[in-house]
């Protein structure tokens with residue numbers, strides 16, 4: 223059954239608005255409680271992948287007593303096929319900074335960090351200038367808030383929030399056990415709000431235009447707009463802001479090259495959707511959409527019929543094997559064995575039924591791995607192997 | 617004091633002598649030296665007073681903190697899916713052909729090192745690569761020849 227939603231373009235995030243000073247001034251004239259309510263009623267959910275309600279996140283941390291709290295902007299953007307956060311920081315950095323300061327004001331924190339991946343080091347000089355200007359203005363309106371940039375050094379896993387804290391604390395980027403969650407025990411063990419770059423940019427929109435404007439876009443459970451990073455076999459790769467809830471069929475109609483065989487939704491840790499399921503797949507958070515509803519950090523990679531799905535899976539698994547932090551056995555050994563396994567099947571050294579064994583291994587990883595990296599390998603592995611089994615064998 | 621010792625001291629003055637200062641200090645040394653020698657890791661450990669093994673353990677976790685001697689220009693070619701679909705191999709061939717080195721090697725004159733890396737976040741302009749912190753996108757063998765020739769004179 224096809225969903226009835228068409229692709230709806232929007233233009234909030236990148237709209238150049240030179241009024242962040244007014245927006246910030248009006249934010250701090252409102253009470254923290256009012257701002258939290260605004261966010262909660264917008265139903266904004268985290269755009270970094272996990273989809274936790276942003277208003278609730280700020281609320282939890284705001285209610286805790288602590289001598290120090292932190293606001294962190296997660297700009298580690300490492301998921302294959304995602305490149306929107308870089309563009310936000312390049313084009314509208316002041317929106318992100320304004321939302322960080324708003325968060326600081328709401329939760330009672332005067333210290334913000336942007337964790338910027340090492341690959342984006344070239345953004346640093348310009349960003350530092352904007353931060354200078356921003357801090358100057360904060361001082362003018364008597365808002366005590368400082369922002370520092372913390373550079374990453376090439377590790378996908380540091381995008382995972384607790385690994386990111388470890389990294390900032392000068393250690394190996396190995397995820398911690400959860401709970402405790404960052405809201406209560408984050409950077410330096412202090413209550414911390416960590417948000418994706420895009421989440422913060424949307425918070426700016428919500429504070430500026432009001433929750434309703436945002437809430438009226440999208441569909442139930444998936445409100446607002448989302449940036450999509452479109453790449454692969456498409457005539458128009460790039461970044462597009464679309465309302466949530468669209469059907470994948472409509473998406474492919476707009477962005478496909480006429481020969482789209484499959485779309486990888488959500489990057490290597492997301493799902494591969496084959497052509498026959500386009501019509502039944504909607505893009506949004508879990509909820510009451512017809513058919514399958516796939517959340518996404520915004521990575522949409524299109525593959526046409528010239529692509530071998532074996533090569534695609536092989537590439538993902540190599541990525542995971544290299545980026546696994548190695549802390550827990552199911553993920554460390556699992557990723558290695560999956561890679562060895564599919565190659566052995568391809569070469570005919572193992573029977574086709576070995577793929578089922580590998581599928582069970584990914585299931586084990588899903589249940590036993592410590593963090594989202596190991597847990598989500600099953601997503602792409604099973605969706606590729608189950609839908610393109612012949613390509614794995616012959 | 618050796619030049620590296622004074623670099624490390626300067627970095628520690630700037631970032632502090634706490635465990636949280638470790639990454640910025642390591643990055644500062646790599647920015648200058650392109651890699652972390654055993655000597656500099658031991659010096660960093662001494663400067664901020666933590667075990668050298670901790671410094672080594674942390675440094676080796678991060679793919680941009682090299683612990684092997686590197687060239688002045690580190691080329692990192694993206695090998696993740698979109699770049700790999702859009703002609704990464706031809707790009708690599710062109711570089712290898714010009715520099716006569718394989719992936720993981722450094723030219724004899726110590727000028728270039730060639731590495732592969734994971735997603736650079738430039739998939740819409742694939743194939744892409746970094747040379748030190750500079751970004752190069754929409755690469756073709758012809759473009760590679762221009763870019764590398766340019767660096768050869770630097």
Ligand SMILES: Cc1cc2nc3c(=O)[nH]c(=O)nc-3n(C[C@H](O)[C@H](O)[C@H](O)COP(=O)(O)O)c2cc1C
Nearest residue numbers: 268269270296298299300381382383417418421594
């Ligand atoms: C392996 C892994 C990598 C992640 N990488 C990122 C990332 O690069 N950027 C990001 O914002 N969130 C990333 N996340 C999600 C974060 O852990 C966290 O949920 C997010 O930063 C919260 O912000 P949000 O609520 O605004 O989405 C990653 C999670 C996992 C498990």
Ligand code: SF4
Nearest residue numbers: 547549550553593596
């Ligand atoms: S699942 Fe993988 S990346 Fe996550 S903690 Fe375990 S080994 Fe590390």
